[in-house]
Amino acid sequence: MTSAGTDERESTTRLDDDLSFLIARANALSIAAGNAALADFGLRVRSYSVLSMAAEAVGPSQREISDHLRLDPSQVVALVDDLQGRELVERRPDSRDRRANVVVATAAGRTLLAEARAAVLGAERALHSQLADDDRAVLVELLRRIAFSG
């Protein structure tokens, strides 16, 4: 007979103290919530992230998107193809390096992004509802050190 709802694994479960496991579990929740929030906009977490970078003041190259999002360059091709086909971003030749494309969000892309961002931020608020604002700031700072330690 299983008990209701709560997880009553032994506290000797070393997995539960494992930073990597906690990151993986938090990420699974985060991705699921993000994709659900973005579904109405025809976006997913990865395409949203690409669109978000493309909307920055300086449009990134595909290589920069690849590095920052930790996606393989070939994945970026597919993601940009999709967004470009929907006229949310454009590929522009980089005047300083003719090998490179600069990816820039269109006006339609920026409009969609603004709406999508509101939905994403709403979903995020639910995700860290157990954290006070200053706890959240600490978490972001500590996480940043891991996320950009490579």
Next chain:
Amino acid sequence: MTSAGTDERESTTRLDDDLSFLIARANALSIAAGNAALADFGLRVRSYSVLSMAAEAVGPSQREISDHLRLDPSQVVALVDDLQGRELVERRPDSRDRRANVVVATAAGRTLLAEARAAVLGAERALHSQLADDDRAVLVELLRRIAFSG
């Protein structure tokens, strides 16, 4: 505190300040490092996690593994099949519920787990090398609130 709608300061909501993005990026690094460390043992992060749960004092049911690791029950079937085929875990009938299997690590499984765990912890140490011990403890605690908020 604004009572109306969403925060309109778009330029302040960059991807780099986004908790979900940082979790995703940290997770990508963590999974890559974990899988690399586990390759020598014929394990990956997911099979390692299942084996780790199976080595607990009380062997979990497949459903408990599914819930805790946030894996679909059908994925747990495949993972336990693999580990069982290599005689690292056993399925035992649950005497209290004949629908359920209890998954228990064998002696060989526990031996392999101990070696694999050392490798994983080594990889983890590199991952959070930018954190002092007390920072790491804070991070684990804050992350736990997110990871088990669902």
Next chain:
DNA sequence: TATTGTTATACTCTATAACTATA
């Protein structure tokens, strides 16, 4: 020689539905 973007391919992970046997 090295790098950017691209194509191709294979593998892993995720998500869903349906089925069985028990509860």
Next chain:
DNA sequence: TATAGTTATAGAGTATAACAATA
């Protein structure tokens, strides 16, 4: 009716190698 495990399948994500154009 509901739950544990299983099978099947499709779609999303990850990893690698090879190539043309350019640096």
